[in-house]
Amino acid sequence: MAERRTWLAFAVVAGFAAATQWLLWLFQPEPEAPPFIGPLRPEYSLDRFELKVFKDNGQLSLDVNSPRMDRHGGDGHFMVRQPEMVILREGLPQWQAKAENSRIESNGERLELQGGVRFYSFPDDPRPIDIRTEYLTAFPEEQRAETDSPVTLVQGTSILRASGLRADFTTSRLQLNDFQLHSPPR
Template identity: 35%
Template sequence: MSWRGIVILLLIVGAAASGWAVWKHRQPPPRVAAANDRPDYVLRDFELIALNAEGKESFTLRAPTLERRPGDETMSLTTPLFLVPNGDGKYWEIRSKTGWVSADQKEIRLSGEVKANSPPDDLRPITMNTGRLSVFPRQNRAATDDVVTIVQPGSILRGRGFAVSTTTKRYVFRSEVQSRYAPNR
């Protein structure tokens, strides 16, 4: 083989190696937003009253923003306020930084400084604080695996893991339960 043949062979190998390197290190094409990445509707500064199967108010929701995703039909909320009737014409107020509602509306997840206050004129007003809370409106229950603190006149309860039935008004802590006497001043 002549020196020209060797040079041509080396040029072919070099070109193939450069082409392979360029192919291997190319930038992926820019991602085009899929249709389901954008909400199909957005509500701003709204109030929604949800009714139960009997046509009675289940809860009222107020929030600055609600967005519904068409892909999975879930909804996300910013700083929601839920007003839940207690049966006596008064309302519990439940607030959080964010909220998420399942497509079938069977579950509502609240997260970020979740705070629930009983009606202010109750004889024994109650405040509940936690980081996350899952609410199941059709089952009349709520639960979390997070730490929950319940403050009421005369006592402070704290524990990890919590479940409550809104019909029986009974709640259960699962672990790390602490109770502290807090006299009224």
């Protein structure tokens, strides 16, 4: 009889445990979906396009040509592949830029150039300069550019190599970090 009570108690406890587990499973909330990981999809894409950005006063400040551009929603930025840019000041061309990729803010106030960046003045500039790096952030309205990546500046036969750059083109000032100058004798 004691053996029968033991088996009965065991069956009741096992049944209670099974019922409790079933109730927990029944009322368990749905698992949350994992957060989205990966690049955002563009709202639209264009092949072989030209983008012109104008200032509030109607003057052209940036002209971009590229084989492909993606416009992303939210902040409205543009991702541009292999851009060729002309940056204007007072309606006149001042700088040219090329890169493998770039990110342009919707208002054109900030350009992030990435991969094989070349930022250079026009050949008719009295003191033409050519800036090469892997990453450069440019602010066309403010006529500034900066990078913390290694940079090479070529002006005439002089070559400067530095570990970073801050440039203000309105005052023709360059701030270089840890630079080396190579200037062949004349």
